[in-house]
Amino acid sequence: MYIHFLGTGTGGSTGSRRWRAANLVDTGEHLVVVDCGVGCHYRLSDRGLLTEVDYVFITHGHMDHFLGLPEALFQAYVEGRKKPLRIFAPPPVEEVAKIVASHFVAEVAPAPYKISLHRVSPGVLLDLPGLRVEAAEACHHTAKEAYGFRLRAGVDVLFSGDTAPQCESLRRLGAGVDVAVLEATCNEENKELCRRYAHSTTLEALAEGEAMKAGELVLTHIDDRLNPTIYQDVKKANRPVLVAEDNMMIRL
Numbered sequence: 375m376y377i378h379f380l381g382t383g384t385g386g387s388t389g390s391r392r393w394r395a396a397n398l399v400d401t402g403e404h405l406v407v408v409d410c411g412v413g414c415h416y417r418l419s420d421r422g423l424l425t426e427v428d429y430v431f432i433t434h435g436h437m438d439h440f441l442g443l444p445e446a447l448f449q450a451y452v453e454g455r456k457k458p459l460r461i462f463a464p465p466p467v468e469e470v471a472k473i474v475a476s477h478f479v480a481e482v483a484p485a486p487y488k489i490s491l492h493r494v495s496p497g498v499l500l501d502l503p504g505l506r507v508e509a510a511e512a513c514h515h516t517a518k519e520a521y522g523f524r525l526r527a528g529v530d531v532l533f534s535g536d537t538a539p540q541c542e543s544l545r546r547l548g549a550g551v552d553v554a555v556l557e558a559t560c561n562e563e564n565k566e567l568c569r570r571y572a573h574s575t576t577l578e579a580l581a582e583g584e585a586m587k588a589g590e591l592v593l594t595h596i597d598d599r600l601n602p603t604i605y606q607d608v609k610k611a612n613r614p615v616l617v618a619e620d621n622m623m624i625r626l
């Protein structure tokens with residue numbers, strides 16, 4: 375299995391070093407996108423995979439996690455996509471995807487490829503040979519609904535999405551996971567700000583990884599202005615921790 379970190383930034387990220395949140399999981403059999411912030415279609419297109427992705431899972435309806443989706447749906451058509459696409463998203467994103475999908479059929483091209491939309495709720499969302507996806511609520515009160523996802527595909531991977539720390543539902547979902555991909559928006563200096571917006575600091579994310587007894591930890595959703603010390607702070611962990619960078623790929 376491979377995880378590609380397509381975008382490792384936040385809603386507050388400036389410049390182009392870290393793009394908005396997006397990840398790609400390649401199980402060898404299935405291609406799964408988790409969040410699709412702006413720019414996500416470029417990163418998928420660069421890899422020749424925009425026409426090949428099977429599933430998209432969106433953690434929550436904040437713009438840095440889904441605004442790339444409409445463009446990805448359109449660009450996939452431009453690149454000749456024929457394969458059906460299944461999108462799992464909470465309500466506000468579902469609405470946007472519906473509008474884009476119906477615009478396709480009505481105005482761009484009659485049924486270029488099939489898009490099916492599924493609402494995310496806690497529990498198992500997908501259970502196929504070689505891929506099982508389960509959702510649990512994240513603790514991100516600034517969004518109406520927010521979820522983390524656990525993907526089981528030989529290797530178990532948790533994506534926390536955006537969340538405040540000590541989130542019991544996510545801890546349960548991530549218990550014993552092989553790899554936990556956790557958000558680390560802030561450093562300790564900006565902890566209060568992060569608390570207000572229901573995000574986590576590097577040290578809090580490390581503690582969550584410990585609480586889940588995760589095998590490997592990867593930190594993402596990094597705001598370079600609010601968390602300029604992430605590479606120093608991960609040294610405080612008593613084991614290796616990966617700090618995700620855009621276009622980084624890991625093999626599991």
Ligand SMILES: [Zn+2]
Nearest residue numbers: 436514517536
């Ligand atoms: Zn958010």
